[in-house]
Amino acid sequence: MTKPMRIALLMTGNELMSGVTVDSNSAMIARRLEPLNLRVEQRVTIGDDPDRLTAELLRLSAVSDLILVNGGLGPTIDDLTAQCVARACAVELVLNEQADQHVRDWCQARGFAANEANLKQAWLPDGCELVHNPVGSAVGFRVSLNNCQVVCTPGVPGELRAMLDQQILPWLAHQYPQSDRVTIKRLQLFGIGESSIQQMVQEAMPDWPAEIELGFRAGAPSLELKVSCFSDQYESMRSDCEHAIRRLFADYIFAEGDVNLQQSMVELLRSRNKKIATAESCTGGLIASMLTEIPGSSAVFEGGFVTYSNRMKQQMLGVSEESLTQHGAVSEQVVLEMAAGALRRSGADYAVAVSGVAGPDGGSDAKPVGTVWIAWGALDTLQAREFYMPRARTLFQVMVAATALDLVRREILGIQTQPRYFRERAPR
Amino acid sequence: MTKPMRIALLMTGNELMSGVTVDSNSAMIARRLEPLNLRVEQRVTIGDDPDRLTAELLRLSAVSDLILVNGGLGPTIDDLTAQCVARACAVELVLNEQADQHVRDWCQARGFAANEANLKQAWLPDGCELVHNPVGSAVGFRVSLNNCQVVCTPGVPGELRAMLDQQILPWLAHQYPQSDRVTIKRLQLFGIGESSIQQMVQEAMPDWPAEIELGFRAGAPSLELKVSCFSDQYESMRSDCEHAIRRLFADYIFAEGDVNLQQSMVELLRSRNKKIATAESCTGGLIASMLTEIPGSSAVFEGGFVTYSNRMKQQMLGVSEESLTQHGAVSEQVVLEMAAGALRRSGADYAVAVSGVAGPDGGSDAKPVGTVWIAWGALDTLQAREFYMPRARTLFQVMVAATALDLVRREILGIQTQPRYFRERAPR
Numbered sequence: 001m002t003k004p005m006r007i008a009l010l011m012t013g014n015e016l017m018s019g020v021t022v023d024s025n026s027a028m029i030a031r032r033l034e035p036l037n038l039r040v041e042q043r044v045t046i047g048d049d050p051d052r053l054t055a056e057l058l059r060l061s062a063v064s065d066l067i068l069v070n071g072g073l074g075p076t077i078d079d080l081t082a083q084c085v086a087r088a089c090a091v092e093l094v095l096n097e098q099a100d101q102h103v104r105d106w107c108q109a110r111g112f113a114a115n116e117a118n119l120k121q122a123w124l125p126d127g128c129e130l131v132h133n134p135v136g137s138a139v140g141f142r143v144s145l146n147n148c149q150v151v152c153t154p155g156v157p158g159e160l161r162a163m164l165d166q167q168i169l170p171w172l173a174h175q176y177p178q179s180d181r182v183t184i185k186r187l188q189l190f191g192i193g194e195s196s197i198q199q200m201v202q203e204a205m206p207d208w209p210a211e212i213e214l215g216f217r218a219g220a221p222s223l224e225l226k227v228s229c230f231s232d233q234y235e236s237m238r239s240d241c242e243h244a245i246r247r248l249f250a251d252y253i254f255a256e257g258d259v260n261l262q263q264s265m266v267e268l269l270r271s272r273n274k275k276i277a278t279a280e281s282c283t284g285g286l287i288a289s290m291l292t293e294i295p296g297s298s299a300v301f302e303g304g305f306v307t308y309s310n311r312m313k314q315q316m317l318g319v320s321e322e323s324l325t326q327h328g329a330v331s332e333q334v335v336l337e338m339a340a341g342a343l344r345r346s347g348a349d350y351a352v353a354v355s356g357v358a359g360p361d362g363g364s365d366a367k368p369v370g371t372v373w374i375a376w377g378a379l380d381t382l383q384a385r386e387f388y389m390p391r392a393r394t395l396f397q398v399m400v401a402a403t404a405l406d407l408v409r410r411e412i413l414g415i416q417t418q419p420r421y422f423r424e425r426a427p428r
Numbered sequence: 429m430t431k432p433m434r435i436a437l438l439m440t441g442n443e444l445m446s447g448v449t450v451d452s453n454s455a456m457i458a459r460r461l462e463p464l465n466l467r468v469e470q471r472v473t474i475g476d477d478p479d480r481l482t483a484e485l486l487r488l489s490a491v492s493d494l495i496l497v498n499g500g501l502g503p504t505i506d507d508l509t510a511q512c513v514a515r516a517c518a519v520e521l522v523l524n525e526q527a528d529q530h531v532r533d534w535c536q537a538r539g540f541a542a543n544e545a546n547l548k549q550a551w552l553p554d555g556c557e558l559v560h561n562p563v564g565s566a567v568g569f570r571v572s573l574n575n576c577q578v579v580c581t582p583g584v585p586g587e588l589r590a591m592l593d594q595q596i597l598p599w600l601a602h603q604y605p606q607s608d609r610v611t612i613k614r615l616q617l618f619g620i621g622e623s624s625i626q627q628m629v630q631e632a633m634p635d636w637p638a639e640i641e642l643g644f645r646a647g648a649p650s651l652e653l654k655v656s657c658f659s660d661q662y663e664s665m666r667s668d669c670e671h672a673i674r675r676l677f678a679d680y681i682f683a684e685g686d687v688n689l690q691q692s693m694v695e696l697l698r699s700r701n702k703k704i705a706t707a708e709s710c711t712g713g714l715i716a717s718m719l720t721e722i723p724g725s726s727a728v729f730e731g732g733f734v735t736y737s738n739r740m741k742q743q744m745l746g747v748s749e750e751s752l753t754q755h756g757a758v759s760e761q762v763v764l765e766m767a768a769g770a771l772r773r774s775g776a777d778y779a780v781a782v783s784g785v786a787g788p789d790g791g792s793d794a795k796p797v798g799t800v801w802i803a804w805g806a807l808d809t810l811q812a813r814e815f816y817m818p819r820a821r822t823l824f825q826v827m828v829a830a831t832a833l834d835l836v837r838r839e840i841l842g843i844q845t846q847p848r849y850f851r852e853r854a855p856r
Contacts, residue, residue: 016471017458017467017468017469017471018458018459018462018467018643019454019455019456019457019458019459019462020455020643020644020645021455021645022450022451022452022455023450023451023454023455024450026447026451026473027447027448027449027450027451028447029447030445030446030447031446031447031448032447034446034447039445039446039475040445041445041474041475041480042472042473042474042480042484043444043445043472043473043474044470044471044472044473045454045470045471045472045473046469046470046471047469052469052470056470194502194503194504195503195504195543195545195546198504198505198545199543199545215442215443215446215448216443216504216506217443217448217449219449224448226448278713278734280713282720283717283720284716284717284719284720284721284725284729284732285706285708285713285714285715285716285717285720285732285734286713286717286720286721287713288712288713288716288717288734288736289711289712289713289714289716289717291712292710292711292712292713292714292734292736292786292825293712293714293821293822293825295787295788295789295821296789297712297736298736298737298790301712301736302736302737302739302740303733303734303735303736303737303740303744304712304713304732304733304734304736305731305732305733305734305744306706306713306716306720306731306732306733306734307731308720308725308726308729308730308731308732309726309730309731311730311775312730312731312774315773316731316733316744316773345743345744346740347739358720358723359723360723361723361724362726392586393721393723394721395586397717397720397721
């Protein structure tokens with residue numbers, strides 16, 4: 001195996017330091033490097049401070065083979081990257097003819113003449129290699145510093161993405177060919193926590209091989225398991241591990257790859273040519289919104305009833321006044337009637353209905369904040385279950401929506417078991 | 429003025445390096461430090477690598493007064509922060525009684541007994557100060573390293589937030605009192621872009637004082653303007669600037685402080701004792717979901733009709749078959765009938781209805797992807813307007829939902845003008 005390449009990211013910009021902007025670029029870079037078997041070792045983020053930026057370039061160049069610099073290539077006076085790279089390399093900034101032409105062409109194509117600020121972007125460290133920007137006006141460039149390659153890219157995500165895909169990754173693949181092929185398999189799970197998974201893996205597979213990486217990503221609400229190896233020679237070992245994991249967590253795995261709960265639900269319904277309708281109280285339209293954020297959901301989603309008030313539950317879904325009075329809006333009887341109403345009024349094959357106490361107000365001793373009833377199924381298979389998830393309001397809503405979708409998934413797939421989902425017991 | 433405090437963030441976790449997780453915690457930390465006049469100087473992000481983590485702790489401690497470490501305090505074997513801090517400080521990990529009790533209590537309150545993995549979280553560097561975690565099982569802690577304070581927090585955003593607000597910020601304010609008081613006023617705008625604002629400010633206030641900072645935060649969909657000064661002596665100057673900004677952008681400002689569009693809408697409706705209903709096609713429940721994510725929204729939100737199919741538009745809202753056939757689902761006639769139907773069937777005071785082509789499929793020459801009709805108002809003031817926002821599906825949905833809420837806001841407040849909102853013209 002070749003010695004792993006030491007890669008550092010240097011992200012720059014005041015907006016990254018002040019909390020104005022969340023840095024999504026470094027995740028984009030890391031995910032794109034992964035299939036090349038390249039990993040980022042460290043990431044340093046600093047403001048628009050030329051001394052610090054220059055110092056970090058020098059420091060990182062001594063411990064890295066490659067520095068990817070992102071940000072600071074724009075037209076404003078805050079954009080200092082070219083200047084700092086030149087300082088670190090002890091060269092001058094010179095007008096790069098090719099970059100100059102690029103900026104002029106770019107402006108002209110947009111119907112205006114390049115001004116001084118635009119043209120500032122063509123002044124680059126003497127001797128650098130240009131990195132073409134197919135999308136924006138700021139060109140990237142590449143220099144060598146202390147035997148370390150420094151590649152500078154603009155901070156606009158769309159420009160960075162295009163330059164990575166079209167220029168930088170092909171160059172990296174050519175420049176640093178990896179002898180080993182990396183294999184990464186991602187499995188998406190719902191209804192089980194990270195610590196339970198870890199314990200079950202340890203018990204079922206005490207000799208988990210060191211060559212295979214088992215990675216976790218605990219998101220809200222789902223969880224990603226990643227089974228990877230970093231050389232061809234371990235692929236059959238990796239595949240065995242993956243299959244063991246699949247067997248162990250079979251019913252919890254709702255998808256492979258970068259697929260979320262609502263995508264897998266839309267896909268599942270589409271593959272079976274079935275439609276779903278939603279009847280939501282405490283989630284207030286979130287389930288419908290999750291489903292319809294997926295392209296093509298119109299083929300499987302008939303419509304949704306957001307019945308926030310009791311009056312709307314009666315009018316839109318035909319919930320009986322008696323059930324509301326006798327059992328309250330958060331009750332088995334009412335969610336079953338909500339689901340039945342949604343099925344009858346929409347003609348959908350499946351429905352899911354939720355009613356709960358999202359809080360922070362509205363709880364009682366019998367039904368504290370976090371109590372929720374979920375009903376799901378087809379007209380002849382409707383069932384309901386109570387949950388207790390005392391969480392902050394929006395997290396509660398997300399967890400309820402995800403649980404509702406998972407219950408429908410298990411129903412459609414004929415999975416008999418239901419997980420506990422959440423450890424908390426309802427107070428009664 | 430006291431010498432500014434040198435603050436470093438040290439973010440740790442493989443998921444931050446591999447691109448699995450976008451780091452939103454550091455933005456949260458920076459925003460919360462701002463009112464204390466504290467700024468982060470540098471941020472280093474590294475994976476779960478104990479040698480590197482220890483080395484960075486030592487390196488940063490030599491150039492910082494405070495290191496905020498985030499991540500690596502969970503129950504799994506990847507969680508190495510306590511161990512690395514102990515190594516950097518040359519002390520042992522010891523069982524902290526208080527932390528042990530916290531973990532046990534936390535598990536017990538959730539109905540299960542703490543296992544070995546849970547209890548690992550109670551092993552902390554000898555001599556550290558605990559930082560209570562009011563939300564989760566992982567306690568934080570604080571040590572001194574080379575005269576630098578090191579504060580370690582868990583990576584779960586909700587836990588970090590609670591610990592910052594309840595423990596760490598009060599401690600910082602007490603420990604490092606700033607001689608100057610910082611004043612930050614945030615104004616929330618919708619319907620105008622950053623470059624237009626910048627141009628209008630330059631024209632209206634050419635002598636903007638250097639002592640006052642005008643900050644932008646372009647979020648999707650709203651925009652934050654921040655008018656700040658960093659010493660008491662400039663407060664009246666700052667206040668003048670703020671009032672000039674308020675006059676200049678009066679109708680665009682929907683809130684002050686950390687308030688989003690849906691919060692301000694719920695507040696506005698509550699203050700007028702009015703109720704709203706939604707009728708959504710292309711946004712698929714997003715507007716309802718945004719409103720109901722706000723605590724207390726049940727007082728102002730009656731219910732929502734997610735009428736994704738034409739059949740549901742007819743059945744749930746009474747849209748006429750004739751309108752659907754003659755004008756199509758994305759038309760002035762249909763959104764007006766949707767809004768009227770929502771008003772009649774819910775009894776709400778206001779309604780908003782949307783129907784558009786979210787894409788990526790379903791567009792035509794006459795109604796390309798990005799076309800949307802919005803209707804809004806009370807029964808006797810209903811009006812509709814067409815927009816064209818050719819954006820990726822989910823961004824389109826967010827922009828439509830926000831525009832719909834802003835149109836209702838202007839209606840309720842009696843603002844006669846409507847902004848262009850988006851530059852793109854519909855193709856006809």
